[in-house]
């Protein structure tokens with residue numbers, strides 16, 4: 001049978017991107033919904049044929065334990081609720097898929113990993129770009145030195161944020177652009193190199209008179225130094241539009257823009273003086289379906305997800321170092 005998912009939090013990402021993509025899955029299906037809004041449970045329950053017995057309020061959440069149709073709980077809530085619901089899902093004996101950022105602190109990430117380990121359940125973070133064909137190709141090309149050994153990565157992510165968002169409320173978001181969108185620059189730098197940075201240097205620029213940025217940061221630029229000597233120069237912004245990265249090697253570069261969008265990735269390669277677009281045949285499976293199926297296949301086979309909890313923890317560890325570097329106005333060694 002297909003692996004059954006319960007979606008927790010029926011907001012924009014869950015309802016517009018994740019839920020419609022179960023239709024394209026080979027191994028995953030939507031079996032339950034959790035929401036604080038009865039009208040949403042009625043609406044999406046009817047749309048997706050979810051029986052009333054499989055619709056839960058937050059107060060009823062722990063009853064998922066008694067529902068054998070639910071294999072995975074997918075947490076798509078504001079960031080500061082990720083840890084609580086992931087841990088409760090594990091305690092109910094369910095596998096956990098959790099959105100990025102994994103949580104709002106290293107300590108929370110560690111608690112989530114420990115809870116899943118104790119329960120014997122899998123934990124995966126929603127790093128969907130790892131299931132997107134152009135990003136997978138970029139990883140292969142960068143790590144195989146297609147344009148020569150990588151020297152510099154630039155990775156830019158940002159969007160002008162609307163004022164009416166929990167993302168701007170630190171108790172719910174845990175931080176500003178870095179937690180939400182800059183994490184794509186960070187994660188890309190890590191997956192394109194396959195290395196873990198050893199040092200970070202960050203500069204923040206936030207207009208505190210802008211009512212959007214009362215409690216969280218706007219722009220934060222950061223440099224990461226990797227053990228091989230690769231440097232990543234990264235942008236995170238809540239006031240300008242960016243979605244791209246470039247891998248520069250000794251013989252040219254690999255450019256992706258947009259890079260981590262929901263669709264429409266565009267790759268251009270310059271090698272030995274020749275610049276050309278690189279296109280892949282359409283696969284038919286979206287990155288969202290790929291992500292949902294990957295967790296399902298891991299549950300079936302017993303494998304560990306390629307973006308397990310440790311991946312989310314690694315990002316949070318670096319994000320904490322980035323914040324520390326920006327606050328203290330100096331470079332910070334990671335892990336020190």
Ligand code: NAD
Nearest residue numbers: 009010011012013014076077078079099100101126128166
């Ligand atoms: P959203 O505001 O559209 O949805 C959040 C949902 O949580 C809403 O339905 C809201 O009612 C519910 N909620 C429950 N308790 C809440 C509380 N105490 N306060 C506020 N809302 C509460 O947000 P979203 O854009 O769907 O983001 C949800 C999560 O998904 C975030 O962690 C975000 O980082 C992640 N996300 C990931 C991607 C991706 O591409 N991987 C894209 C968008 C969002």
